[in-house]
Each structure stands twice: as structure tokens, then as C-alpha cells.
Amino acid sequence: MDDQNKNLILATALSFLVILVWFVLFPPPEPTTTPEQAEISASEGNEVQTPSAGSTTVGEATATAEETLPEATAPRIQIDTPRLSGSLSLSGGRIDELFLKDYKVSIDEGAPIVELLSPVGSNSAYYALYGWAPGAGLAGSDVPGPNTNWTLEQGETLSVDSPITLKWENGAGLTFRRTIGVDADYMFTVTQSVENGTGAEVGMAPYGILARHGIGEDGDLPGLKNFFILHEGVIGMADGTLSEVDYGDVRDFDIDPNERAQAEVYQVKENGWIGFTDHYWMTTLIPDPGSAFKAAAKYDARRKIYQAETVLPTMTVAPGESAEVTTRLFAGAKEWETIREYQAQGVQKFIDSIDWGWFFFLTKPIFWLLHNINALIGNMGWSIIGLTLIIKAILFPLAFKSYVSMAKMKELQPQMEALKEAAGDDRQKMQQGMMELYKKEKVNPAAGCLPILMQIPIFFSLYKVIFVTIELRQAPWFGPFRDLSAPDPTSIINFFGWLPWAGPEPGTLMATIFIGILPLLLGISMWLQQKLNPAPTDATQAMIFAWMPWVFMFMLGSFASGLVVYWIANNTITFTQQYLIMRSQGYTPDVFGNIKSGFKKTPKTDKK
Structure with missing residues (x-):
């Protein structure tokens, strides 16, 4: 046989071998995270702790999941934009029902549109909630938490250019408001504020939580591809460093109900975000660029709840003063043009939330x-x-x-x-x-x-x-x-x-x-x-x-x-x-x- 044919056979065989090795024998290793490990803390002297998604009391994880369900009869505020529909519950102010109007679950005629977020009690509860973690001198009941019953102060339907404002008073002089807006694509803006009418200085830290309820003995999530070339799980950016943790590995970050939460925790100095990513969809908590915050990934094995959270530094509010903080929430499809536009608006390296793989320089x-x-x-x-x-x-x-x-x-x-x-x-x-x-x-x-x-x-x-x-x-x-x-x-x-x-x-x-x-x-x-x-x-x-x-x-x-x-x-x-x-x-x-x-x-x- 001449050398030309030998070379062609060799090259073809080598191509075939490499394909098999790549797709079967050597799946890409999971990206390593190199965050700075840190305790859940804010400004000096004011130690805070965020609640579990299913907990009613900040700092304690003793209530059962059944005890922490939001009221089924709680009023809901409709969400209606050109690309989104759904609602949020006044119980906890949770954004917990969201549908993507542009996408169907299959190409079959009459197929339903994709449901991204769903409330507690559904097959696969998945939602975003916000609150304040109390600092020194405050109890969990003094600040709004996962199941606080809010009232609608302003607005009717959450839509583009039509935000809504929720209000809650703790009965002890603190008044909390939460203003939620949404753009024409998939970005929510959440502004949390507090007015201090107590006559004493108070400290507290605003937080955001994304929670997913697993099913099955191991807390498995439905609908996952579980394909080794695709990352599904926690994804985050911390000052330019991308972190990816599969759902199976998140389960190693189990919350001990009798101790402080054990979690994958790291500090972000200036720019970052954290959330959950699936094959085509993603939810992401995004503090304002230039803001320092703590990010964490947790798993509550008892309730089978995955959590991704952000905690901003403790805010000290003097008597008669007020304070507010604005963060963003991305909840939608991982469209290249849309995500690239958000990156241009200041979300650092947001385009890397798409899983480009090892050959990113080619993909x-x-x-x-x-x-x-x-x-x-x-x-x-x-x-x-x-x-x-x-x-x-x-x-x-x-x-x-x-x-x-x-x-x-x-x-x-x-x-x-x-x-x-x-x-x-x-x-x-x-x-x-x-x-x-x-x-x-x-x-x-x-x-x-x-x-x-x-x-x-x-x-x-x-x-x-x-x-x-x-x-x-x-x-x-x-x-x-x-x-x-x-x-x-x-x-x-x-x-x-x-x-x-x-x-x-x-x-x-x-x-x-x-x-x-x-x-x-x-x-x-x-x-x-x-x-x-x-x-x-x-x-x-x-x-x-x-x-x-x-x-x-x-x-x-x-x-x-x-x-x-x-x-x-x-x-x-x-x-x-x-x-x-x-x-x-x-x-x-x-x-x-x-x-x-x-x-x-x-x-x-x-x-x-």
C-alpha cells in the first residue's frame, strides 16, 4: 500500500480514536474554583446570617418544610412583559412563577411554553426571594424574611416601565419597601429600602436567594441533561474568575440544622454574580458593579433545597434615616445577543455564562x-x-x-x-x-x-x-x-x-x-x-x-x-x-x- 493511503487511513483512524476518547473516556474535568474562603459576615462587629430558603427564622433552620410554605391563598401580582408572564407572591415577595413566552417545551403543535420558575408546592419549586439579615440588636422577626406578608403599596401589574412597590412594617418602628421592575427581556431590578423610626441605630444586611427544591432521595432535579460536556448547576463570577459547581457537588455543601450553614462561600471585592444554569435557561443574582458582597452555594439535605445567595455588607441606619440598595435578577434564556448586551451594561463577563467549553477560543x-x-x-x-x-x-x-x-x-x-x-x-x-x-x-x-x-x-x-x-x-x-x-x-x-x-x-x-x-x-x-x-x-x-x-x-x-x-x-x-x-x-x-x-x-x- 502506498504512503498516501497509509497516511489517510492513519489520519482517519486517529480522528475516530480522538472522538471516542473525547466523548467517552476523558470527559472534561470540572473547572476548579479559587475563591477566597470567608465567613458569612459584613461590616466589623455586625455578624449576620441569611436564612435557609425554607426557614422562618433568620439564623435558625429548625422549622420543617411544611411549616415554611408560603400561604397558598396569599395575593399575587401579575408579571406581563413582551417575553415573560407569571406572577409574584405577596407571601415573602417571592418571584416564583415565570414563563418564557418565546420558547416552547417541544416542536409539537400545541406544546406549552417553557416554565422557568414555579412556586413551593409544585413539582419542582424554583424561585427568587429577598430579605434583610439582622445585625446586632435585631431579631429575625424584626426584618422581612422568606414568608413575610407584604402589602402592595404602588402599581398593579409588573411590566416594562411599570414597577411595583411592596411595603412591610415590623411594628417596632422599621418600615421596609421593595420596588421591583423588569425590562423588555429577562432582567429584574430589585430595590430594597428601610426607614428607621425606632430612635436607635440599627444594622442589617440585604440579601438575595435563589432556591431550587430537589426531588427524590438524593435531591435530584427534573429535566437535567446530565451530559458530561454540559455544565448544569451553580455558576458564578468573582472579580473575573468563573466558578462552576455541578448540582451533585453542591450537595456536598450541606446545611447543618444545628450549626452555622456550611457552604461554598467567597467574597467578591468589586464585580460578580452567582446563580443556577441549566442547558438553555439561567437565573442569576447580580449586585451592582463596584459593589462588594459575599456569594455562597448551599444545599439543605433535610429539605432537599439548593441555594445560591448574595449578601451585601451590613448597612448601619441611624434614627430617622433611611437606606436602600439595588440589585438585579436575570431569569430567562441564555441568548447570546441578550447576554452580551447585559455584559455591555456592566455585568462582568456575563457572556461566559454560556458553556463554551475547553475550545472556547474556537467555539x-x-x-x-x-x-x-x-x-x-x-x-x-x-x-x-x-x-x-x-x-x-x-x-x-x-x-x-x-x-x-x-x-x-x-x-x-x-x-x-x-x-x-x-x-x-x-x-x-x-x-x-x-x-x-x-x-x-x-x-x-x-x-x-x-x-x-x-x-x-x-x-x-x-x-x-x-x-x-x-x-x-x-x-x-x-x-x-x-x-x-x-x-x-x-x-x-x-x-x-x-x-x-x-x-x-x-x-x-x-x-x-x-x-x-x-x-x-x-x-x-x-x-x-x-x-x-x-x-x-x-x-x-x-x-x-x-x-x-x-x-x-x-x-x-x-x-x-x-x-x-x-x-x-x-x-x-x-x-x-x-x-x-x-x-x-x-x-x-x-x-x-x-x-x-x-x-x-x-x-x-x-x-x-
Whole structure:
């Protein structure tokens, strides 16, 4: 077998091996956090502690979950914006019901819209609450907590440019207000204020809590992908350092009901945020830029509640004076443009809340390019093909050198055969002769591997982009291809999309066997690309070489259809480039001859 085919087989096998290693054997390790560990404290001499999400008394976690449920009959304030709907409860002033109007749970007709937040008592309670942690001289009952019954002082429905104000008086001279506003996308603004009419100086620290109630014995959350290339759990930024903690690891930060809360705690000096992120959705507590605060991630094993919280420094309020603090809450979809705009407004490195992965230096520009192409074309399927053309154009100088080298190798084939005959069984002599020939003719036998090897990080990066970005979620192409982030829905069972019923359920054995039209086209495109070169003369190598396109076809059949579209386009462009470049160098690949010879039986070699 000639060196060109050896190199191609080696490169293809290596690509296949790397894919398997990457996706099966070596999942990316979780990012390490390097926060400064600190106690839950504020200004000197005023020690405070935030409550558990299910606790009625600050500093104590003794009440049961049933005892701390907000009143089911408590009045609710409606939330209605162009992109959000829901309500907040006057019991605790909790933002605990939120729907995303622009997103449905599936592409099925009549599918409900996505529910992001839900109140206590639902299947998967998930909510944001705010309050004040008491300083020296104050008790938990003196400040508003998770279940305080607020009254509506101003406003009716929370909407864009129409904030609401809640009011609560503790009966001992302190008056608290909470003003909540929301923009046209997913950002809430929460202003907490206190008026001191007690005649004595008081100190307290404002806090915000995001709480998620788990289900099952281990506090598992419903709807998680639990896929190793995707981060789901706590995500935070502390002065430029990104922290990611999976839900399973958050359970190590168990709250001891008899002691102070044990948690992952760190101090933020100037800029930061913390929250929960899922595949496409996120909630994030965001103190004002330039503000110091404490951030923490906790887990209450007894109540199965995950918590992410922010505590600002203790505010000392003199008699007759007032104080207020404003923070923000992001609750919505992880849209690139929206998050980038919030970052431009001062939320430090907010774009990193999208899981760009190890190859972020490739995934970020690839997504940027794909996003802008789609803005021009308006169809993500054709945009992926356009992206492929641009990537191939960028790599064209490398591909040109590679295919020129391959053409020269073909021209040297008669001389190489002569060297083999002259060397006989002396492999060392044959290798020395070939190296001299390569040097004389200025040919690099390894050059043919480079385009294939360059595709590996690009393939991984595009896979990441298609898998994690919401812009690819339920993105249609044409006909039956209504979701490019999902596997090909066509199959011989539904006559490749022509019949009005679904194919096999993705991930099942039937779906693996009865693959769709896109994986079939992928296998054919890889097979045709092989036919630019004659089959290896060695029978075993020829068999491996012949089976490789079909192995990839079935292996990639369960991948996102958008990724398969990219691979088909890449193979088609590569075939065209290689054919034309090799012809320009005086060698015309005999594609039809190689196809014809591939159907002939390989003659048996004589046994010695």
C-alpha cells in the first residue's frame, strides 16, 4: 500500500480514536474554583446570617418544610412583559412563577411554553426571594424574611416601565419597601429600602436567594441533561474568575440544622454574580458593579433545597434615616445577543455564562460567525453550510499544499514501486530510498494528514456550539428537519420524512439501525471521498478502509442533525477541492474506476 493511503487511513483512524476518547473516556474535568474562603459576615462587629430558603427564622433552620410554605391563598401580582408572564407572591415577595413566552417545551403543535420558575408546592419549586439579615440588636422577626406578608403599596401589574412597590412594617418602628421592575427581556431590578423610626441605630444586611427544591432521595432535579460536556448547576463570577459547581457537588455543601450553614462561600471585592444554569435557561443574582458582597452555594439535605445567595455588607441606619440598595435578577434564556448586551451594561463577563467549553477560543468565534451568517440568511441549516464554506476557505492554503503533495506522491508512484522491487525484503534500504526520493522531489508524505487533523478541534467546537447554544434549539432547516439540535427525524420507517408519522425515538436501538437520510448522505460522501484514491493493496487494510465510512455513518447518526449537515458539506467541498487541485497538478483521480474496482473481490495472497 502506498504512503498516501497509509497516511489517510492513519489520519482517519486517529480522528475516530480522538472522538471516542473525547466523548467517552476523558470527559472534561470540572473547572476548579479559587475563591477566597470567608465567613458569612459584613461590616466589623455586625455578624449576620441569611436564612435557609425554607426557614422562618433568620439564623435558625429548625422549622420543617411544611411549616415554611408560603400561604397558598396569599395575593399575587401579575408579571406581563413582551417575553415573560407569571406572577409574584405577596407571601415573602417571592418571584416564583415565570414563563418564557418565546420558547416552547417541544416542536409539537400545541406544546406549552417553557416554565422557568414555579412556586413551593409544585413539582419542582424554583424561585427568587429577598430579605434583610439582622445585625446586632435585631431579631429575625424584626426584618422581612422568606414568608413575610407584604402589602402592595404602588402599581398593579409588573411590566416594562411599570414597577411595583411592596411595603412591610415590623411594628417596632422599621418600615421596609421593595420596588421591583423588569425590562423588555429577562432582567429584574430589585430595590430594597428601610426607614428607621425606632430612635436607635440599627444594622442589617440585604440579601438575595435563589432556591431550587430537589426531588427524590438524593435531591435530584427534573429535566437535567446530565451530559458530561454540559455544565448544569451553580455558576458564578468573582472579580473575573468563573466558578462552576455541578448540582451533585453542591450537595456536598450541606446545611447543618444545628450549626452555622456550611457552604461554598467567597467574597467578591468589586464585580460578580452567582446563580443556577441549566442547558438553555439561567437565573442569576447580580449586585451592582463596584459593589462588594459575599456569594455562597448551599444545599439543605433535610429539605432537599439548593441555594445560591448574595449578601451585601451590613448597612448601619441611624434614627430617622433611611437606606436602600439595588440589585438585579436575570431569569430567562441564555441568548447570546441578550447576554452580551447585559455584559455591555456592566455585568462582568456575563457572556461566559454560556458553556463554551475547553475550545472556547474556537467555539466563541465559530458561534459569532454562524450567528451573523444566520442574521443574513435567516435559516440555520443553510447558515451551517455557509459556515462550512468559510471555514474551508480559511483552511484552503493548507488544503492546497496537502493535495499538491498528494498529487506529487501519485506522480512518484512508479519510482516508489521500483524502489520496493530493488530493496526486496530489506525494509531499511527501502525506507532510506524513499526518504531520499521525498527529499529530492520536495514531497512531504505526512502533508495529506493535516486537513483531516485540523478538522478535529473544529468538529468538537461546532458540536459544542450546536449542543449548548439556544440559537440552535428547535432551529428548522426545511421539510422534516425542524430541529437542527436534535438527531435526524427521518427513517425508512417514515420513508425518510415523506410519510406523516415520526421515526424511531432518538437514542433507541431502532433509531441506531434505521438511520435517517442525513447519516446516509454522510456515509456516501465519505465513501466518495475515499474513491479519489485506489484502495489499498493489502486485503485487511482495504477492508478497514472500506468499512470506515459506514462506521462513521452509524456512529454520527444519533448526533445533532446540524452537525451532520456540517460534515456532509465539509466532505462535499473537500472532495471538490481535492479533485480540482490534483487535476491542476497533472494527476486526474479515477473516481469511477476506483468505485468499479471496489466491487471486485480482492485476490488472495499466496501463502509462503
